[in-house]
Amino acid sequence: MTATVRRRKPVPTKRAGNGSRPARRPLAKAPTGIPGLDEITNGGLPRGRPTLVCGGAGCGKTLLAMEFLVRGALDYDEPGVFMSFEETTDDLVENAQSLGFDLRRLSARRRLLLDHVQLEREKHMESGEYDLEGLFIRLGHAIETIHAKRVVLDTIEVLFSGLSDKFVVRAELARLFRWLKMQRVTAIVTGEREGERLTRHGLEEFVSDCVILLDQRVMEQSATRRLRILKYRGSGHGGNEMPFLIDDHGLSVLPITSLGLAHQASTAHLPTGVAGLDAMFGKKGFFRGNSVLVSGTAGTGKSSLAAHFAEAACRRGERCLYFAFEESSSQIMRNMRSVGIDFEPWTRRDLLRVHAQRPTALGLEAHLVAMHRLIDDWKPRVVVVDPVTSMIAVGSEIEVKAMLARLIDFMKLRQITALFTSLTEGGAAAERTDLGVSSLMDVWMLLGNPEANGERNRTIQIIKARGMAHSNQVREFVMTDHGITLVEISRRADGSVAIGSARDAQESGPSDDPKPSRRRKFE
């Protein structure tokens, strides 16, 4: 068995060009210039080869292909030919305008050549045998005219509906793909997805190097676009579905693991903003660049803790970006004033920005991109997302987790310390985060307000803190008009920690406590 396999290896494959390629040489790539896409393809599309981009109607094939040409022409000095079998050149120009691309100008500068092929069956009659030599001549001449390095054929499957002789079309397509390789152009060929088939007429048979699948789904009222690299011969590539967006900046693909966990881990410390809390982290607080999760049921003080953290950043003169998904910015300011935290001076000095938005206002990916942009534009050192759980309103749990992973990667790369609050539904196990995101986090704090003996008391505990010594105690805290204050520990004789009235009793009664508590802050 193995012997046959080994013997077979050196035999050149049928496909032209491949046999002569030394196996070790890294595949030459043509960058698309589309943010994210070059990361997941490790540098772009296979240079000098055709790539198939397929998907259903309206999935963004044409725009992806067009952006590939425009970026090539503008950023990589590679002019391109766009041969459209469906849309007229006027339509192409108009559609590209919505992405901010001026195709007329590029055409005038001979960086781009748009050609619309009309091949509707009702516009001609067939009599006898034919071939597609005219297409080769036409495309060849276009490539020569502007010295094109890139070519798009969108979508060539129209040939199948325009011409009745399917055998001729298939044979000519096979010839066309060989010819494209000989021209050494990097090409995108688009195909329409149909049912379980990648393309209606099996274009994937002709393209052996790279196949990209686009998809658009409507889930819970919001449309999400996804991209997946189905195949990339000779190159590593992310096999996951990546969300992508089309907006007035063009396409952006949001790779989940583009960072690859290669970020630098900082050893610099960052105060939590709550004095007693720093002590629980070995007196120092978080590490810079940490992702911190604060979870708890409703009314446990998550936002207040977040506000302390934000304010502490501002006091150090660091910018803090606060994403609020449930309250308006003025409501947050008012609420925080009631616990003694005044955001206003910090917003006036532009050290704090509160970005309030309803989670349902945008799709999940749109949120992510908006957050990326805000962070990239303003460059905060500290980011608060309050609460991250409200994103569930927009996407499924898996999607939200994937989005969060990307956001965390993105911030870690920039050494931004981020604090996420997470609302635990009542009745759920307190340690269960609703998103199952705790594994993504460096630090996880759990807030609670357990009811016992006719009262509710506030508690805080550290579930985990990567790379840091941390307290294992459940601590009580109170909310005063000066904010959150941790209450001194009071131990019963058996060594258990007493909280609330139990602690009062402990302290006022005949005590054998070696460390009497100093003072009560709150009744």
Add this chain to the structure above:
Amino acid sequence: MKNGARRTWRLRLYVAGQTPKSITALANLKRLCDSHLAGRYRIEVVDLLDKPHLARRDDIVVIPTLVRQLPPPIRKIIGDLSNVERVLVGLDVVPHNDEE
């Protein structure tokens, strides 16, 4: 006699070099014109190998392609024109016998 029937037909045949299909197409076209449009047709052969820019200008991808320039409207027939019936329908030529 119908108005315009006397007018000259202008036909253009797009080919790419002297291929068997191109030669067949031209021969078929000449035969057909001689029997149905005798004395009132003009055939122009365009070889795209010589004038590649015309492929885009005139929107040609299939070879051979026959285009009826005149009388209007423009009509296209693709193939080596071996099916005479279809060429006649495609060109909208009234067969010779009926006209006399």
